[in-house]
Amino acid sequence: MESTGASGDLLALAGDGLLAGRAADGDSRAFGILIRRHAPVLRAYVNRITRRPSDTDDVLQEVALAAWQALPQLQNPDAVKGWLFRIAERQAFAMLRKQPQTAEIDEELPSADDSLARFDDRDLLRGALSRLPAQQARVWVLREVGGLSYDEIAEELDVPVSTVRGALVLARKKLLDVMGGTA
Amino acid sequence: MTDARPPSGPFEDLDGHTLDELVDYLDRGRTPLDPGIEASPACRIALAGLERLRLMAGGLLEEDAALERTHPDCWMTTVLDRISLEARPGRRFPVPGLPPGTEATVTEGALRGLVRAVGDSVPGLLTGRVRIEPQEPGDRMDLDIEVSMFYGFPIEDTVAEFRRRVVEILPRQAPFTVGRLDVRVADVVELPGAGAP
Incomplete structure (x- = not known):
């Protein structure tokens, strides 16, 4: 039995620690909120490490799956953001190892719009x-x-x-x- | 700056010090103070530059992220579909009092889900991690529950209401009674646009 309704929206206001604790207990909804909350910055980090934005969705998917598996062992749920960064690094490196270095083609990373002055x-x-x-x-x-x-x-x-x-x-x-x- | 510039820039000549050395010095928080480095204008310029770089590195990812906020997250849907197939059942607690030869169990995951749902039904409170410890002879569960409170709700009354509901609802929905019940308020969360309920 899982609660629904208003609490679903309220859960989005919860801190990282609470969401990580619930996710460790098996609450996939809390996990979804937690990952979506940090996904933009994790994406930016992975992009900066790999310089292959077109592969980043795949890397993030692996990050999320690895996080779900390892969450019950996370000692300090309040430090979940840094912990996700460490997982993102490992998955980014794994992707780099899969792609031969010679085939490395830099893709465009976010840059400021010149016209905005x-x-x-x-x-x-x-x-x-x-x-x-x-x-x-x-x-x-x-x-x-x-x-x-x-x-x-x-x-x-x-x-x-x-x-x-x-x-x-x-x-x-x-x-x-x-x-x-x-x- | 042009690409034609040779690799040796203004940070090559650092009065006998290397850039690597200066970085290590910064990493040590400039302690103990190195008079040689501090007295060198070239070193001081390089240190200031390194500190500025470090400052900017701090917000780099947040800005990157802000520049492409609207990324579709279909990858997350795939993840959620996959993990919903592997719930965390945890331990299996035998249902007490069944006739000999009959066996049934309730999973830890199901009990946690039940406690979470009870907590989330209490206004002003969100349930966090739930720890369950079965007590002999097996029909009593000790619970240790972490919760978040919303700002503006009376903590004592809200936690009391939560405890009352857990004690009442758990035995009704599962074949166990509640033994020791510890509720810890981990943090207080602000509701957007409202100071009080």
């Missing part, structure tokens, strides 16, 4: 990131946006830590170069 710092960053080689941009995003350690990035991308450090230095230099112009 609203070109702020972050638009500049977005543009600079899109001009970086995929691996450099990916490593930078994982470190600065995802907060992963050098060791974690190296392990996930299956490269030596020195390679990660090297890619980060190059990425930071290029980004600083671009951003420095507006200081």
Whole structure:
């Protein structure tokens, strides 16, 4: 027996922790609300890691299925957003491993509309990131946006830590170069 | 900036320090203070740039997401269809008091669903995680339930009403009585556009 009606709408107001707890107990409705709530940012993160937006629906689907399976083991339901980010990373890496690196074709990521004449710092960053080689941009995003350690990035991308450090230095230099112009 | 620019930019010459070193220094929260780095104008410019980059990295995904909010989510429908086929039954509790040779069970998942539905029927309250512990001789269940309250509803009265309904409805819908009943209010949620009911 599952409640319906008004509580369905009210459930959308619940915090992440409550939704994650209910989802862990088997409430698929709470799970749907939780995943839909974070899907836009998870999509953006996966896009930034893979640079393959056309594959992101598939990755997100795997993220959601993996999350559903693992939710009963989640120790702190209030920290579910960060936990979903870790799952998104793993699924994004899995997708990258499936696609040979040579076949990597950068697709267009969100960018500001030039005609809006609203070109702020972050638009500049977005543009600079899109001009970086995929691996450099990916490593930078994982470190600065995802907060992963050098060791974690190296392990996930299956490269030596020195390679990660090297890619980060190059990425930071290029980004600083671009951003420095507006200081 | 042009693409023709060689890789060596203004952040190459950092008075004997490397960019990597400066990043590690920032990661340590600039402690202990390194007088060599702090005294170098080139290092200070690079540190300021790195901090600015970090600040911008913070909101990058939210902005990306805002730029393409209207993404269709048919993929989510597929997910929900798939997971609805694999409910979480949990443990199976034998129905007490059946004649010898007869066996029937109630799943933990069904009991949780029942408790959730009872909680959601109480105005001002939403049910969260439900933990169930059967007690010997098997017809009594200890319950530990997390709830969220909506702002403006009296917590004590609302929780009391929830407890009353659980104690009354559970034995009516399932062959168990309620033993220990712990209700924990995990948080208070604001209703949009209303301060009070």
